[in-house]
Amino acid sequence: MFVTNTPVPLTERDLTQDPEDCPVREVLDRVGDKWSVLVIVLLGQRAHRYGELHRAIDGISQRMLTLTLRALARDGLVERTAHATVPPRVDYELTDLGHTLLAPLTALDRWAQEHREEVRAARERHDRANG
Amino acid sequence: MFVTNTPVPLTERDLTQDPEDCPVREVLDRVGDKWSVLVIVLLGQRAHRYGELHRAIDGISQRMLTLTLRALARDGLVERTAHATVPPRVDYELTDLGHTLLAPLTALDRWAQEHREEVRAARERHDRANG
DNA sequence: CGGAATCCTGCGAGATACTG
DNA sequence: CAGTATCTCGCAGGATTCCG
Numbered sequence: 001m002f003v004t005n006t007p008v009p010l011t012e013r014d015l016t017q018d019p020e021d022c023p024v025r026e027v028l029d030r031v032g033d034k035w036s037v038l039v040i041v042l043l044g045q046r047a048h049r050y051g052e053l054h055r056a057i058d059g060i061s062q063r064m065l066t067l068t069l070r071a072l073a074r075d076g077l078v079e080r081t082a083h084a085t086v087p088p089r090v091d092y093e094l095t096d097l098g099h100t101l102l103a104p105l106t107a108l109d110r111w112a113q114e115h116r117e118e119v120r121a122a123r124e125r126h127d128r129a130n131g
Numbered sequence: 132m133f134v135t136n137t138p139v140p141l142t143e144r145d146l147t148q149d150p151e152d153c154p155v156r157e158v159l160d161r162v163g164d165k166w167s168v169l170v171i172v173l174l175g176q177r178a179h180r181y182g183e184l185h186r187a188i189d190g191i192s193q194r195m196l197t198l199t200l201r202a203l204a205r206d207g208l209v210e211r212t213a214h215a216t217v218p219p220r221v222d223y224e225l226t227d228l229g230h231t232l233l234a235p236l237t238a239l240d241r242w243a244q245e246h247r248e249e250v251r252a253a254r255e256r257h258d259r260a261n262g
Numbered sequence: 263c264g265g266a267a268t269c270c271t272g273c274g275a276g277a278t279a280c281t282g
Numbered sequence: 283c284a285g286t287a288t289c290t291c292g293c294a295g296g297a298t299t300c301c302g
Binding site: 165 | 276
């Protein structure tokens with residue numbers, strides 16, 4: 001499967017109307033927050049326990065991890081499996097749908113890596129020119 | 132140019148360390164906000180004047196439009212051209228760098244369109260099951 | 263271990279008014 | 283026309299504490 005870059009441009013009707021009714025924005029509303037991508041990518045590698053995620057993602061609070069996982073589960077991107085053991089054990093893994101999201105995210109990641117330096121340079125230039 | 136989906140998975144080192152030093156997050160910090168994508172996509176079609184953007188993007192305030200354009204210009208994605216005429220006229224257009232970002236955004240948009248219904252369904256299922 | 267419940271706070275962002 | 287300059291408020295999200 002491939003994704004071309006020139007065709008299928010985002011059409012004007014995708015966004016001019018109601019910003020709330022725009023496909024791209026819908027994804028970004030899910031995934032544009034501070035933690036979702038981190039969680040998705042980690043789960044893209046393998047299933048993780050709650051605590052594993054908590055330790056792997058530096059700086060996330062329990063609250064935000066829980067909320068993030070909930071939101072992702074609600075949208076069918078992540079599946080939660082609670083084992084009724086003592087002590088309890090809860091596994092999280094990407095659903096099939098969740099896995100399909102890895103490709104576009106990877107494309108974005110690739111862009112970031114390829115153009116990171118250009119952006120940094122542009123920013124320095126701008127900051128030097130202005131304040 | 133094509134982007135494969137399976138290879139080049141986001142590596143763990145991309146994100147486990149410092150969330151601030153993660154390529155994907157860097158892009159999302161630029162583009163994950165409420166308006167940047169709208170602006171980028173509009174400018175991807177053609178150059179726009181300030182007022183055109185303001186009218187095209189329903190609901191954006193002057194303040195946020197200005198801040199968004201500034202941030203994009205700072206990162207070298209958008210170029211601002213002020214014509215010293217009366218009345219003043221300012222054009223905004225994507226830079227070459229900005230244009231390269233359209234591809235990954237399009238990939239994301241495509242994902243959104245293809246899986247919109249699945250997400251909606253998952254959400255309804257979830258909401259029916261729980262609260 | 264995996265959360266839930268509160269409390270608290272900064273700042274993201276809207277509304278409004280003014281300016282070169 | 284293309285912006286600034288304030289003022290203000292909401293809520294995203296951190297810290298902390300408690301629970302099965």
